[in-house]
Amino acid sequence: xxxxxxxxxxxxxxxxxxxxxxxxxxxxxxxxxxxxxxxxxxxxxxxxxxxxxxxxxxxxxxxxxxxxxxxxxxxxxxxxxxxxxxxxxxxxxxxxxxxxxxxxxxxxxxxxxxxxxxxxxxxxxxxxxxxxxxxxxxxxxxxxxxxxxxxxxxxxxxxxxxxxxxxxxxxxxxxxxxxxxxxxxxxxxxxxxxxxxxxxxxxxxxxxxxxxxxxxxxxxxxxxxxxxxxxxxxxxxxxxxxxxxxxxxxxxxxxxxxxxxxxxxxxxxxxxxxxxxxxxxxxxxxxxxxxxxxx
Amino acid sequence: xxxxxxxxxxxxxxxxxxxxxxxxxxxxxxxxxxxxxxxxxxxxxxxxxxxxxxxxxxxxxxxxxxxxxxxxxxxxxxxxxxxxxxxxxxxxxxxxxxxxxxxxxxxxxxxxxxxxxxxxxxxxxxxxxxxxxxxxxxxxxxxxxxxxxxxxxxxxxxxxxxxxxxxxxxxxxxxxxxxxxxxxxxxxxxxxxxxxxxxxxxxxxxxxxxxxxxxxxxxxxxxxxxxxxxxxxxxxxxxxxxxxxxxxxxxxxxxxxxxxxxxxxxxxxxxxxxxxxxxxx
Numbered sequence: 001x002x003x004x005x006x007x008x009x010x011x012x013x014x015x016x017x018x019x020x021x022x023x024x025x026x027x028x029x030x031x032x033x034x035x036x037x038x039x040x041x042x043x044x045x046x047x048x049x050x051x052x053x054x055x056x057x058x059x060x061x062x063x064x065x066x067x068x069x070x071x072x073x074x075x076x077x078x079x080x081x082x083x084x085x086x087x088x089x090x091x092x093x094x095x096x097x098x099x100x101x102x103x104x105x106x107x108x109x110x111x112x113x114x115x116x117x118x119x120x121x122x123x124x125x126x127x128x129x130x131x132x133x134x135x136x137x138x139x140x141x142x143x144x145x146x147x148x149x150x151x152x153x154x155x156x157x158x159x160x161x162x163x164x165x166x167x168x169x170x171x172x173x174x175x176x177x178x179x180x181x182x183x184x185x186x187x188x189x190x191x192x193x194x195x196x197x198x199x200x201x202x203x204x205x206x207x208x209x210x211x212x213x214x215x216x217x218x219x220x221x222x223x224x225x226x227x228x229x230x231x232x233x234x235x236x237x238x239x240x241x242x243x244x245x246x247x248x249x250x251x252x253x254x255x256x257x258x259x260x261x262x263x264x265x266x267x268x269x270x271x272x273x274x275x276x277x278x279x280x281x282x283x284x285x286x287x288x289x290x291x292x293x294x295x
Numbered sequence: 296x297x298x299x300x301x302x303x304x305x306x307x308x309x310x311x312x313x314x315x316x317x318x319x320x321x322x323x324x325x326x327x328x329x330x331x332x333x334x335x336x337x338x339x340x341x342x343x344x345x346x347x348x349x350x351x352x353x354x355x356x357x358x359x360x361x362x363x364x365x366x367x368x369x370x371x372x373x374x375x376x377x378x379x380x381x382x383x384x385x386x387x388x389x390x391x392x393x394x395x396x397x398x399x400x401x402x403x404x405x406x407x408x409x410x411x412x413x414x415x416x417x418x419x420x421x422x423x424x425x426x427x428x429x430x431x432x433x434x435x436x437x438x439x440x441x442x443x444x445x446x447x448x449x450x451x452x453x454x455x456x457x458x459x460x461x462x463x464x465x466x467x468x469x470x471x472x473x474x475x476x477x478x479x480x481x482x483x484x485x486x487x488x489x490x491x492x493x494x495x496x497x498x499x500x501x502x503x504x505x506x507x508x509x510x511x512x513x514x515x516x517x518x519x520x521x522x523x524x525x526x527x528x529x530x531x532x533x534x535x536x537x538x539x540x541x542x543x544x545x546x547x548x549x550x551x552x553x554x555x556x557x558x559x560x561x562x563x564x565x566x567x568x569x570x571x572x573x574x575x576x
Contacts, residue, residue: 053470054470055467056450057450058465058467059465067470126480126483127483130484130487131487134487134488140441140442140444140488140490140491141444141473141484141488141490141491142487142488143473143484221476222476222480225473226449226473226474226475226476227470227471227472227473227474228470228474229469229470229471236471237471237473239474247449247450247474247476248449248450250356250357250359250360250363252359253363253382253383253386254363254386
């Protein structure tokens with residue numbers, strides 16, 4: 001083998017490696033749709049998406065996933081409300097304010113948090129947060145929206161914080177120097193120069209954090225309570241989509257309507273996460289700083 | 296909670312073993328009901344000690360999951376807390392699997408509440424109304440003025456199906472009911488929640504929860520055996536065709552006096568005692 005053929009060979013080998021993940025993704029999406037779409041020959045799309053009753057095992061079954069969609073969206077929304085201020089402000093502190101030593105400790109602590117298996121966090125929510133919530137607020141149940149949101153927020157914080165921190169770190173030194181030279185204080189520099197310059201990266205971080213929260217399965221299976229009804233308060237139990245799929249897939253006969261309904265739920269979940277990713281992509285282009293602040 | 300942990304660890308162990316051991320001659324894979332799990336685990340440990348050459352793995356997942364695995368030929372024994380459904384038999388035949396049932400123990404399903412709940416007895420009808428969401432406060436059934444939190448197993452559980460069979464009789468469980476994924480999770484939830492009601496296999500009832508009487512009858516191994524207690528059922532192990540080799544040996548061990556001692560130790564009703572009562576009659 002001479003140098004040239006070697007070069008070409010290696011080039012195509014690497015192309016193959018790059019294609020593997022795309023092929024795998026394509027096959028997964030294909031089978032998701034192949035198993036899920038046949039449901040809509042027996043159940044109308046509208047009844048599936050907006051139906052209020054989820055009784056897949058009864059006769060006749062009802063496949064309304066609206067309560068599940070509401071459950072997923074509400075825990076994700078509240079988790080975002082909790083995790084965004086914590087994650088972004090932690091990133092600002094680590095990147096701009098903290099002394100070197102503190103910075104190193106904080107960074108590795110947050111990375112450690114990202115490494116915690118979700119089942120461990122779920123277990124924590126089940127045996128510690130649930131009874132605490134229940135006793136403190138005298139609630140009928142501790143397995144509810146708030147509990148799930150808190151745990152999901154803890155899981156989203158490392159994503160939001162580390163990506164935001166990268167974005168803040170990438171803000172060029174000249175921006176800060178110019179700001180200080182104009183007589184701005186440290187707070188003014190952070191609030192009016194650094195954070196706006198890093199906004200596209202921070203927005204991407206938030207979107208990816210939300211995508212992480214909406215797709216998370218183990219935590220919501222363990223601590224959301226699993227009630228397939230539209231919640232009336234933040235202390236009600238819900239059954240987010242991933243929990244429903246995980247809990248029910250085991251018992252469904254292969255290619256039955258229930259099986260197809262769970263795949264169709266998977267399609268909805270896939271489209272939602274895809275939407276989050278597309279928004280993240282759009283936002284990072286829309287607010288992109290040009291010139292030396294480009295990420 | 297220990298059981299909850301155990302089942303998680305066991306399924307991990309099973310996954311690790313599954314890769315290499317499934318089709319080895321002396322390997323037995325068991326999968327299915329979390330209700331049967333303590334029985335399967337106890338007998339498995341004793342059997343492996345007596346037969347060190349046999350590789351065994353055990354995991355939970357629910358009765359439906361176990362039967363599905365039997366049909367897909369990924370398990371040698373499917374444990375189940377309900378009889379196999381007609382639909383599943385059809386599916387099995389289509390794939391050339393012939394499920395054979397082995398009754399290994401008896402179980403009773405018991406409604407449970409928090410130990411501080413004042414209610415001692417509920418009728419079958421009251422239980423059904425509570426689970427349908429028509430009775431929503433404990434004071435309606437003689438308890439304190441507290442909201443009732445209905446807790447159920449999720450629909451892949453054999454216990455759920457038995458509850459439907461004994462209590463609900465096809466009526467729908469209220470959508471407000473919490474659906475939890477294992478008997479262990481139910482025990483944790485009930486022991487920490489004075490508003491809640493749930494139902495458990497008799498093997499999981501312990502001091503952290505309070506067992507209710509049904510129609511005035513206290514659930515006990517004796518009452519379950521004589522069928523005086525209304526919610527009793529058979530527990531099964533299913534095999535593909537008549538069991539052979541190590542699998543046959545294991546099933547014979549489970550049904551033997553020694554195996555049934557383990558069944559009794561785990562809180563279930565052994566087969567021998569049922570036979571005795573039948574003979575007496």
